[in-house]
Amino acid sequence: MKALLIVDVQNDFCPGGALEVPDGDQIIPVINALSDTFDVVIQTQDWHPKGHSSFASSHSGKEPFETIEMPYGNQVLWPDHCVQGSEGADFHPELETNRCQLIVRKGFRKEIDSYSAFYENDETTTTGLTGYLLEREIDTLYAVGLATDFCVKWSVIDGIKEGFDVFVVEDAVKGIDIEGSVNQAWEEMLDAGAEKVSSEALLS
Numbered sequence: 001m002k003a004l005l006i007v008d009v010q011n012d013f014c015p016g017g018a019l020e021v022p023d024g025d026q027i028i029p030v031i032n033a034l035s036d037t038f039d040v041v042i043q044t045q046d047w048h049p050k051g052h053s054s055f056a057s058s059h060s061g062k063e064p065f066e067t068i069e070m071p072y073g074n075q076v077l078w079p080d081h082c083v084q085g086s087e088g089a090d091f092h093p094e095l096e097t098n099r100c101q102l103i104v105r106k107g108f109r110k111e112i113d114s115y116s117a118f119y120e121n122d123e124t125t126t127t128g129l130t131g132y133l134l135e136r137e138i139d140t141l142y143a144v145g146l147a148t149d150f151c152v153k154w155s156v157i158d159g160i161k162e163g164f165d166v167f168v169v170e171d172a173v174k175g176i177d178i179e180g181s182v183n184q185a186w187e188e189m190l191d192a193g194a195e196k197v198s199s200e201a202l203l204s
């Protein structure tokens with residue numbers, strides 16, 4: 001059984017949002033077309049409390065996109081984004097969400113960021129997604145959404161580590177791209193065992 005995993009298609013990651021991914025909204029029609037063809041659709045939602053430790057504003061003297069050392073390792077600092085209950089945290093209004101069966105919220109612990117749909121950035125704290133997928137007898141994931149170089153990448157790599165077959169739909173993901181991080185993300189995902197696929201191949 002296969003599932004479509006839609007990562008973080010939220011206002012703050014789309015043009016005009018607090019942490020906008022260039023052209024992030026352009027993938028939405030592709031995702032909507034794909035989601036019609038899947039029996040299981042799962043979404044993730046970045047969902048941070050105010051003052052989250054991944055926000056540059058929580059660290060004096062730090063600017064967005066600088067990095068700091070956290071107890072669990074290196075962490076990029078971000079503009080405040082996807083604050084719980086804010087409009088920026090809402091799914092983009094053009095995203096078709098009615099067929100979604102599960103929403104995995106992540107990043108809700110103040111002290112740990114969480115890029116992946118499976119594990120927080122300490123690579124130990126689970127979101128519970130593996131258990132859900134196993135109980136629903138899902139063995140194959142098709143990953144789409146934002147951002148290629150952060151939440152998509154980590155979800156894909158963790159999904160493979162958890163034993164799932166993972167396809168990444170190349171024209172249904174977009175990245176932030178900090179110093180070549182999108183190309184690097186593709187290399188890491190493919191090295192980990194992900195497969196690249198086009199929406200055209202899936203829809204035909």
Ligand code: VGL
Nearest residue numbers: 008046078146147150151
């Ligand atoms: C994301 C940075 C911070 C993402 C979330 O969805 O890729 N990136 N929080």
Ligand code: ZN
Nearest residue numbers: 046081082107
């Ligand atoms: Zn975030």
